[in-house]
C-alpha cells in the first residue's frame with residue numbers, strides 16, 4: 001500500500017499556515033459548514049462501506065460484522081448525535097452572576113480552538129480516526145488527521161475519501177509514520193488529540209509543551225475484570241468473550257486484560273469460558289473467520305514474548321495455538337500467572353486472558369490498585385454491596401458492571417482515561433467540549449456603579 005513519505009517540516013508548516021488562513025476566514029465557525037461536513041462523513045462511510053470493510057479485512061482480517069457494527073455504525077451514530085444536538089451545544093450557556101457584579105448577565109460561549117491535530121491508532125482505524133474529527137468539526141475547527149501507518153489500507157482509504165468528500169480547505173489527512181508525525185508535531189497546533197500508547201504520548205506531550213498546546217491523550221492499560229461467584233455465569237462469560245475476542249481479538253484499548261476471581265470459583269469459570277469459546281469460534285479457532293488476526297509481526301512477537309516467558313510456562317489452560325505465517329493466535333486462557341510476569345505487568349492487547357485467583361474477592365482491589373489506573377474496569381456480580389464497593393474503590397477511565405466494553409456506546413458518558421490511561425475525554429458532547437474553548441463573558445451595564453470599589457480605600461469601605 002502506498003504511503004506518502006515526502007512530507008517534511010516545510011510541508012507541514014505550509015499546510016498549517018494555509019489552514020490557519022482558512023480558519024481565520026470564519027468559514028468553519030458557521031453552523032451550516034459544520035452540519036454539511038458531518039453529513040458528508042455519514043455519506044462517505046455509507047457509500048464506501050464495502051471498501052472500508054475490505055480495507056479493515058486487509059489490515060486486520062477484521063470480521064465484516066465488527067467493521068460495520070463497531071467502526072462504521074458507531075461513527076455514524078456519533079455524527080447523528082452531533083447533528084441532532086449541535087444547535088444546543090453551540091448556544092451560549094447563561095450562568096448566574098454575583099452581587100458584586102450587579103447588575104450584569106453572564107454566559108459561557110463555546111468557541112472553536114482553531115487548527116487541531118488528530119493522531120490515530122491502528123486497531124479501530126476508521127472509528128479512532130474519524131470520531132475525534134467529528135468532535136473537531138462539530139466544534140468548528142480546521143483539522144488535520146494522521147491515521148496510523150500500521151493499518152495502511154485504511155490509512156490510504158481515509159486519505160482518498162476525506163479528500164473527495166470533505167472540505168479540504170479545512171479538513172486534511174496526512175499519511176505517514178514517525179518522520180511525518182514528527183514534522184506535524186513540530187508545528188503549533190491549538191489542540192492535539194492523540195490515541196495510542198503511553199510511550200508515544202510522552203513524545204506528543206513534550207512536543208505540545210513547546211507551544212503550551214493542550215492535549216487529549218487516549219491511551220490504554222490493563223483493564224481488569226472481577227468475577228464474583230454470585231453471578232449469572234453464562235451471560236457473564238459471553239459478555240467477557242464479546243468484549244475480549246469479539247473486539248478485534250483482544251486488540252482493543254478497553255479489552256478485558258485479566259480476570260480476578262476466587263480460587264474456589266475459578267474452575268467453574270474456566271470451564272464455562274472454554275465451552276462458550278468453543279461454541280463461538282469452533283474447535284480450531286485459527287480457522288475461524290470471526291476473529292481478527294494480529295496486526296503485524298512486531299505485535300505477534302510481542303505477544304509470543306508474553307506467552308513464552310519462563311514464569312508463564314505451564315499456565316495455559318485453553319488455546320495457545322499460533323500461526324506466525326498467518327499472524328493468528330487463538331483465544332488463550334491462562335491460570336495463576338505470576339503477578340510480576342510480563343503478562344501481568346504490561347498491557348496484553350491481544351487474545352491472551354490470564355485468570356488470577358484470590359482467597360476473598362475483596363483481595364482483587366489490591367491487585368488492581370497496585371497497577372497503573374486502567375482505561376476500564378469490569379465487575380460481574382449480583383451483589384449490590386459488591387457493586388457499591390467496586391464503584392467506590394476502583395479508579396479507572398470507566399467502569400462497567402455486568403458487561404464489558406459496551407460503555408463506549410453510551411454518548412452521555414465521557415470516554416477517556418485517568419493518569420497512565422490518558423487525559424481528557426470525548427464522545428457525544430464531550431467531543432464538542434474537547435475541541436472548544438469555553439469563553440467566559442460578562443455583560444455589565446453602566447447602572448448601579450458601586451463607588452465602594454474605588455480609592456481612597458477607607459476602613460469603613462472594607463467592612464461594607
Ligand code: NAD
Nearest residue numbers: 120121122147148177178181196197200218219220221253
Ligand atoms: P500506533 O502504533 O498506531 O501509534 C499511534 C500513533 O502514533 C500512530 O499514528 C503513529 O504513527 C504515531 N507514532 C508512533 N510512533 C511515534 C513517534 N515516535 N512520534 C510520533 N508519533 C508516533 O498505535 P499503538 O500505540 O500501538 O496503539 C495501541 C495502544 O493504544 C494501546 O496501548 C491501546 O490501549 C491504546 N489505544 C487507546 C485507545 C483509546 O481510545 N483510549 C484506542 C486504541 C488504542
